[in-house]
Amino acid sequence: MAGARGAQEEEEIGKLLLSASQGDLAGLETILQGGLAVDSADYDGRTALHLAASEGHVPALKLLLKHKPNVNPVDRKGDTPLANAVEYGHTEICKILREHGGVVSSVPDYEIPISELEFKRPIGKGAFGEICVAKWRGTTVAAKTILAPLANNPQIVKEFIGELAMLAQLSHPNVVQFLGAVTKTHPLVMVTEYLPKGDLYAHMEKSGRLEAGTAVQFALDIARGMNYLHQHKPEAVVHRDLKPRNLLENEAGHLKVADFGLGKFIGPVTTDGGADLYEMTGETGSYRYMAPEVFLHKHYNETVDIFSFGIIVQEMFEGGPASRFQYPKEIAIARAKEGQRPPFTVNSYPKGMKQLLKECWDHNPEKRPTFANIITRLEEMQSAIGTQKHHSTDAVPSSNRTHGCSVL
Numbered sequence: 260m261a262g263a264r265g266a267q268e269e270e271e272i273g274k275l276l277l278s279a280s281q282g283d284l285a286g287l288e289t290i291l292q293g294g295l296a297v298d299s300a301d302y303d304g305r306t307a308l309h310l311a312a313s314e315g316h317v318p319a320l321k322l323l324l325k326h327k328p329n330v331n332p333v334d335r336k337g338d339t340p341l342a343n344a345v346e347y348g349h350t351e352i353c354k355i356l357r358e359h360g361g362v363v364s365s366v367p368d369y370e371i372p373i374s375e376l377e378f379k380r381p382i383g384k385g386a387f388g389e390i391c392v393a394k395w396r397g398t399t400v401a402a403k404t405i406l407a408p409l410a411n412n413p414q415i416v417k418e419f420i421g422e423l424a425m426l427a428q429l430s431h432p433n434v435v436q437f438l439g440a441v442t443k444t445h446p447l448v449m450v451t452e453y454l455p456k457g458d459l460y461a462h463m464e465k466s467g468r469l470e471a472g473t474a475v476q477f478a479l480d481i482a483r484g485m486n487y488l489h490q491h492k493p494e495a496v497v498h499r500d501l502k503p504r505n506l507l508e509n510e511a512g513h514l515k516v517a518d519f520g521l522g523k524f525i526g527p528v529t530t531d532g533g534a535d536l537y538e539m540t541g542e543t544g545s546y547r548y549m550a551p552e553v554f555l556h557k558h559y560n561e562t563v564d565i566f567s568f569g570i571i572v573q574e575m576f577e578g579g580p581a582s583r584f585q586y587p588k589e590i591a592i593a594r595a596k597e598g599q600r601p602p603f604t605v606n607s608y609p610k611g612m613k614q615l616l617k618e619c620w621d622h623n624p625e626k627r628p629t630f631a632n633i634i635t636r637l638e639e640m641q642s643a644i645g646t647q648k649h650h651s652t653d654a655v656p657s658s659n660r661t662h663g664c665s666v667l
């Protein structure tokens with residue numbers, strides 16, 4: 260008897276696993292095109308990915324990965340496909356699986372037992388969850404508890420957990436460091452480094468317009484962090500929700516990008532219940548930074564982050580959003596449907612900056628520059644500002660200067 264699954268499905272799974280173990284590409288394609296889930300497993304929990312990995316069939320493994328399987332399914336022995344590939348010495352397979360977030364242990368390296376977290380005080384609430392300062396192994400960290408509308412949706416939880424192995428690989432000076440997560444117990448918690456100096460939104464609320472030198476430095480910090488994420492292999496990490504509240508300042512006064520890679524779980528694209536999670540959580544701020552193609556529910560890619568970047572940099576020079584009193588959703592409509600863009604009202608933009616921002620928020624995503632190009636142009640502006648400062652210091656009469664410091 261084939262049990263609850265039915266004899267026909269059993270047979271299909273048998274064919275899928277046999278094709279994987281033999282490296283039979285045509286067989287795999289036929290069965291998967293027929294609608295069988297790529298993650299289907301036998302009673303030992305063995306999936307096609309386990310078998311292709313154990314037998315060392317690289318093309319079969321690549322084909323399976325195109326069907327977006329769970330990269331770390333665990334069989335009855337507790338082994339993942341990567342654990343099998345390591346055991347049988349298939350180096351190429353190990354490399355590919357690791358690039359796709361494969362882990363050797365069924366308890367991933369990033370797993371943090373909830374007992375290790377000592378929650379201290381809440382610091383904020385966003386569309387994903389509530390964020391608290393916590394102590395973990397003697398270090399102060401930020402712990403984000405994932406909100407019920409997301410945590411109760413099994414599909415979202417599966418995708419969220421699938422994303423963590425990738426987050427654990429990331430490390431860059433301008434990217435908030437992921438430290439681990441609680442996934443084996445509820446509620447789900449994501450743990451990152453804690454940045455006590457607050458976010459760019461609070462910084463602009465306090466300081467208003469930023470000096471050109473500071474704005475260019477902050478823009479470079481964001482662009483460097485984002486360039487690292489966009490150049491991630493095998494797939495770019497798209498932020499999708501880049502905004503001043505997601506840019507945190509470290510002790511040295513540099514910005515780091517936070518909340519990346521998770522934007523796909525929220526946003527104006529309606530969830531299965533038809534509800535808009537931004538509206539469900541009362542959070543509509545992100546519409547201010549939203550690329551037209553996202554608002555219009557069109558296909559989009561990583562260039563949506565370039566659009567948001569352009570709006571954020573304009574705000575740094577202007578001291579905040581131009582249309583502070585307009586509903587964020589109305590702004591998104593005006594930008595997406597009427598081509599409205601923020602104005603340039605101050606004269607502190609360095610040479611080349613206005614042109615750069617106009618390119619960043621071009622309606623046509625293909626015309627937007629890459630972050631690599633943006634970095635080069637910002638570095639030129641930064642050295643021009645440095646040179647100007649140098650000249651203006653030179654202009655101070657020498658009698659007013661002592662060891663390079665002006666005495667006024």
Ligand SMILES: Nc1ncnc2c1ncn2[C@@H]1O[C@H](COP(=O)(O)OP(=O)(O)OP(=O)(O)O)[C@@H](O)[C@H]1O
Nearest residue numbers: 382383384385386387390401452453454458504505
């Ligand atoms: N790692 C951190 N260190 C210090 N403060 C943080 C950290 N992460 C977030 N915060 C603070 O908590 C606030 C809320 O963060 P959270 O990411 O939960 O929401 P958000 O960014 O406002 O919204 P969303 O999650 O919808 O993007 C942030 O604006 C920031 O000031």
